[in-house]
Amino acid sequence: MIECTLARMDFSLFDSIRWAATALIEVVVLALAIRQKLFDRLPFFAIYLCILVVNEGILWVTYSFTGISSHTSFYVYWTMQALQVTVRGVVVYEICRELISPYAGVWRLCRPFLVLMGLVLASTAVATARRRLHPISATTLVAERGLEFTVVGILILGLIFCRYYGVRIDRYVALIALGLGFYSAVQVANNTFLSEWLTGARFPIWEALRNASFNIATVFWLVALWKPLPARQAVPVLLTPGEYDRLAPQVTLRLRELNTRLLEMWK
């Protein structure tokens, strides 16, 4: 019966084993997330892990009944991809919020930049995809590339803020972020190649790369959640509101003076 199903799905034995292994890792990562009570800290990432497991089930059933090359499979696959990339975007925003929001002033400064960047990149992705109508698979690849680029962009911008203001990043958060960023960055390159060269043929190497990058990302998440999570960082005690206003003009004046003097010395 399994052989019959695999034949209908147009899957080789190797593909099936790889898929089973991927699904197994996803289930383990989800189980670890539940055990480590990740829903309390990064709820959207935990939901994303649930979506991954459900996705495997839905695709398996769809491919079994309609075959991998059917229209139904195509639309189901890309609908699930759209859902996943959207949730990844939300997760990246959630990670930035988790890291920076304890620093109220910095978060107030950072949030509009993150939202703006997300909106601009996502709009660009949709606009670029709409211009490219044929073939439909190339259009979806261009759209996905744009959205993955949005994910990486938001993540890098948020992390630049963290580095600039010296915000500490716990190891498990760093590994989760690395997994998300790594997968999205590889997909940007991967989808560019496919959308440029797609002619109806399948590119096994690039498919393998896509799968391998996802597997690597899940391994990062597995490592992140393997050990018990550290205690939550203590909420920083903020200064009184007036301190910044009193200090900032003096420092600015000195810095300006210093730069002017340096420029004079250089000339």
Place this chain on the structure above:
Amino acid sequence: MTVSVATLALLAILVLLWLLFGSPTNESASSLDALQIERLLPSNCHHFPQITQMLKEEDRQFMRMRAQHHVERKWNAERRRILKQYLRGLGQDFVRVQRLARLVSALSPEIRKGQELEWMWLGLQFHVSYRMVELKLAFGSLSPEGLAELTGIITGVAEELEHRMSLIAESSPSRLRVNLGS
């Protein structure tokens, strides 16, 4: 197109690795309680009196008149080396002051976008100008007076911050248990 996007993706991964796991440039802004503020305050600019002593014009004239040419040349090279080290120290001092300013920003409930962008821009300008001055020093055309002005400004910023942090510590000693006396 494909190659440039692939390069961009690779670059993005490297940047991510650096941002997530690279050695932190800043003191962690988790709390001021455990922070040693004196580690962030400038230390090199306090050595300026010794440096000015070393740079006195009379010494130069004495060497020019009494010492052999190769000895004078060696002496000048040594002076330039020390000046270069001192300039590097001043650069480190500036970075420390900047870190302290960022720390204050991080721990402030309200910060202004324009102000932060201006600090970022000034920091960038400083680094570029600093490299240029360094270059000038390497060619031996930087006067001790120029260096004295630079030192004065950095010391000024440091004193301002030190004073301000002391006031914060006085108003809420539990929040800032650090030694600001030194």
